[in-house]
Amino acid sequence: MSESIKTENKNEVVTVTSSAVAEVRRLMKLEKEDNLYLRLGVEAGGCSGMSYSMTFDSKKTDFDREFEFDGLKVIVDFKALRPLSGTILEYQGGLLGGGFQFNNPNAKRSCGCGSSFSC
Numbered sequence: 001m002s003e004s005i006k007t008e009n010k011n012e013v014v015t016v017t018s019s020a021v022a023e024v025r026r027l028m029k030l031e032k033e034d035n036l037y038l039r040l041g042v043e044a045g046g047c048s049g050m051s052y053s054m055t056f057d058s059k060k061t062d063f064d065r066e067f068e069f070d071g072l073k074v075i076v077d078f079k080a081l082r083p084l085s086g087t088i089l090e091y092q093g094g095l096l097g098g099g100f101q102f103n104n105p106n107a108k109r110s111c112g113c114g115s116s117f118s119c
Contacts, residue, residue: 012067013065013067013076013084013085013086013087014040014067014074014076014084014087014088014089015069015080015087015088015089016038016067016069016072016074016088016089017088017089017090017091017092017093018070020089020091020100021069021070021072021089021092022091023091023093023100024038024072024091025072027056028056031056033056033058035058035062036056036057036058036103037056037057037058037066037073037074037075038054038055038056038057038072038073038074038075038082039053039054039055039056039064039074039075039076039081040052040053040054040058040074040075040076040079040084040087040089041053041054041055041077041079041080041084042079042080042083042084043075052085052102054100057075060075061077063077063078063079064076064077064078064082065077065078081105082106084104084106085105085106086103086104086105086106087102087103087104087105087106088103089101089102089103090103
């Protein structure tokens with residue numbers, strides 16, 4: 001597992017590892033837009049009931065909670081806080097099996113691809 005970057009808040013809902021921060025920043029540069037947040041969430045669907053979501057967003061709402069990891073601003077909608085509680089977002093490069101991975105301690109069941117889960 002990659003080294004985690006901690007913020008001042010010790011009760012984080014999510015943790016983003018340093019490798020994930022670096023990859024998100026690389027992808028943000030391709031967007032050619034300033035002041036972007038990484039939005040993490042969950043959506044209904046997927047083979048296990050809920051799917052993870054990751055998008056870039058330029059707006060934060062009153063229903064979002066903000067986290068910061070080494071200057072990367074991450075927002076999570078209040079509805080997603082409970083299913084994502086304790087989740088670690090990692091990034092691993094490589095030709096096979098690389099990419100972003102959600103390690104969620106609340107997932108009672110996950111699909112083979114790792115992008116959907118149930119609590």
